[in-house]
Amino acid sequence: MTDVPILSVKDLQKSFGAVTAAKDINVDIPAGQVVGVIGANGAGKTTFVNMVTGYLKPSGGTIRFRGRDITGIAPRLAVHQGLTRSFQVSQVFMTLSVRQNLLSALALARRKGGALLRPIAGPELLAECDAIMARYGLTDVAEHEASALSQGSRKLLDIAMAVVSGPRMLLLDEPTSGVAAEEKFAIMDTVMSALKASGTTVLFIEHDMEIVERYVDRVLAFFSGEVICDAPPARALIDPKVRELVIGDTRAPTAPTAATGQAEAAYA
């Protein structure tokens, strides 16, 4: 790991009228780390992701990515820098099939020179598309329209589309929300192994503490627009403030893995 963090956020602020959605957020994330962001509804998690990826302009503070100031740049320019995201509500092309969705994404990601004016489906793109569908378990639904997919498959498609640009860092906004409990780990296994293989730095927002515990190196706990805890999961998930304000459980933890079993409470 290099000394310069891949993402460095300083004094980030955002308010919507009277609501403070981000207050003095300071975070450095080294390349290759997997970071879990937790926090109750309305804590400012999505706002943070929105600002980092250019969807929202911060009211104050700076965001540096790979040493460059990217504060307030357009999302597509952030993508060109190697920073992209998935969405809390899947953002896919609803009337296109899974294959067409991925082909569109691939064609846009691989465009160089006149590529935009060539027919969309060259043999290399088709092969790459097949490989991605296999990696993300989408082969069986390749010809299904995105609007007809299950929540889980749609989330996977959303993430796969974000990944085709070959990002150095990927921010996932609730990759497992709305997904049946028994599907969650399968989805996370698929996504995390694909991202590990490519060495992508990952930050994901998650309400399910079992998933946080299983996959992350580090937890950022948000409350009212502030980061109230920044620690490895073993410590963060037993921190009294986190348990009270994020997980919503004031009982003393009995073991370092106390968060296990609290998933339902935390998800509510």
Place this chain on the structure above:
Amino acid sequence: MLHAILSDKTVRLTALALLALAAAGLMLPAWVVNNMMFGLARGAAVLGLLVLWRTGLMSFGHGLYFGLGAYAVALSEHWLGLSDFALRILAAILVAVVAGFALGFILRRYRDIFFAMLSLAFSMVLYGILVKTEALGSTDGFSVSQTTFLGWAPEGKQVLFTAIITVCLALAVLVQMYLRSTLGRLTTAIRDNEIRVEYLGYSVARAIHIKYVISAALAGGAGGMMAMALGQVDPDSMVYWTVSGELVFITIMAGPGSVLAPFIGAIIFEFLRTYAFEIAPHAWQLIVGGTLLLIIFFLPGGIWSLLERIPFFRRLRHD
């Protein structure tokens, strides 16, 4: 590239249809040939609206570019003495492209009804300027002299008809190639989800700007062809909002299914209007309007969707 063009079934079909039309032109009476020229010219502008419509956008003001193209032909003759077909077409397209490119910077920021109405507002401004300016022909406009071909001034309208067919074929092929390209395929994607397109690293505003300029170029070329076919330009028949309205009308009547549809729709429209006028000189709009209502109710995909009941035409869509 050439192979991709020649192997495209829609291109082949369009070429065949237009060649047949050119051959038929040799035998048909003059008024039929005239009507077909008007239809083909208007069809090219409708093709421009189809490019926008595929992305979920509509312009109620493409009479702006239609008129600019027509006036480019009239004024290039008036000021520079141009009468050559190719130069007239180029002038018409060029003027429309420049205007479309400039206005595109404003249009690309709007969607839906605002996008549709903004072009209309600009076309009304142009109409106002033309009507008020003596040097631009005012309400009378200009007459357009016979079109020449590399110095040759042929008898009758057959040659002009064939030339217009050739231009329409070229435009249809170009648009078909565009629609098959990555940029062209972004249509549904943009209509479905602009945020996602941005997060794939592409500017939706730029994509829409390009589409807008393409549609302006087509409408400009169309206006140029109309000026030559009609031999006359004036604000009411080239720029007024009813001109824009007719283009939208034909677009919906034809349907977005194919690059051939706008030409079929526009030719049918021309004859529908002629016959309606003959049957009911004071109520022809009633017949034309009623036809559109029937199409909207029973053929939401337009006239083209009727053809798509035949498997051959249906397959073209996935070609």
